[in-house]
Amino acid sequence: MAEPIPFSAALRERxxxxxxxxxxxxxxxxxxxxxxxxxxxxxxxxxxxxxLTRLPALEADLEFLIGPDWREQVEALPTTARYVERIERVGATWPGGFVAHHYTRYLGDLSGGLFIGKLMQRQFGFDTNGIGFYLFGDIADPRAFKEVYREQLDAAPWDAAEQERVIDEVLLAYRFNTELFEDLGRAKQSSAA
Incomplete structure (x- = not known):
C-alpha cells in the first residue's frame, strides 16, 4: 500500500x-x-x-524609498484592498484560512523573497535599506525553517476535505497576487500615457 502524500507536499505541489x-x-x-x-x-x-509581523522592516523600506511621509503618498490598489479584506475575514473566522494566507505570505516570501531581495539589491544598488522586507535575519537557516513549517502543516488535525479547502484558499491567495501584479502593470501603463 502506498504511503499517503503528506499535506504539505500536496499543498506545495498543487x-x-x-x-x-x-x-x-x-x-x-x-x-x-x-x-x-x-x-x-x-x-x-x-x-x-x-x-505582517515584519511591519517594521516594511515601514523602514518605505521610508527609505519614498521618505518620511510615505503614508500620505501610497494608496492601496483595488486588489490589495480585496486581498486584505479576504485575509481579515477568513483569518478571524477560520483557522485553516489564516494558515493558508500565512503559508502564502511567509513561505512564499521566504522562498521567493530572498531571491527578489538580491535581484533588487543588484538592480538598484541597495545595500540593506530598501529591501529589509526581503531579509530574514531572524531565520538563520531558511531551509530548516521551511522543513519545520511543513512538518507543522502535516501535523494539523485536518481531514481531507479541510485540507482541500485550505489548498483552495492558498490558490485564491496566489490569484490575488497575480491580480495585484496586473493592477500594478495597468497603473504603470496609465502613468506612462
Missing amino acids: SSGAHSGSEHSGFMADLLQGRGTRDDYIALVAQHCDK
Missing part, C-alpha cells in the same frame, strides 16, 4: 503552478528580469499588507 504564474505575470516578470524601474519596485513594496 500551488506551485499558481506561485510560478504570479511571478511570471508581466509586471513582476519585468521587475525580475531587470526591465522594471525603481518606481516599479516602490509600487510593489507599497502594496504589501501592513498586518
Whole structure:
C-alpha cells in the first residue's frame, strides 16, 4: 500500500503552478528580469499588507524609498484592498484560512523573497535599506525553517476535505497576487500615457 502524500507536499505541489504564474505575470516578470524601474519596485513594496509581523522592516523600506511621509503618498490598489479584506475575514473566522494566507505570505516570501531581495539589491544598488522586507535575519537557516513549517502543516488535525479547502484558499491567495501584479502593470501603463 502506498504511503499517503503528506499535506504539505500536496499543498506545495498543487500551488506551485499558481506561485510560478504570479511571478511570471508581466509586471513582476519585468521587475525580475531587470526591465522594471525603481518606481516599479516602490509600487510593489507599497502594496504589501501592513498586518505582517515584519511591519517594521516594511515601514523602514518605505521610508527609505519614498521618505518620511510615505503614508500620505501610497494608496492601496483595488486588489490589495480585496486581498486584505479576504485575509481579515477568513483569518478571524477560520483557522485553516489564516494558515493558508500565512503559508502564502511567509513561505512564499521566504522562498521567493530572498531571491527578489538580491535581484533588487543588484538592480538598484541597495545595500540593506530598501529591501529589509526581503531579509530574514531572524531565520538563520531558511531551509530548516521551511522543513519545520511543513512538518507543522502535516501535523494539523485536518481531514481531507479541510485540507482541500485550505489548498483552495492558498490558490485564491496566489490569484490575488497575480491580480495585484496586473493592477500594478495597468497603473504603470496609465502613468506612462
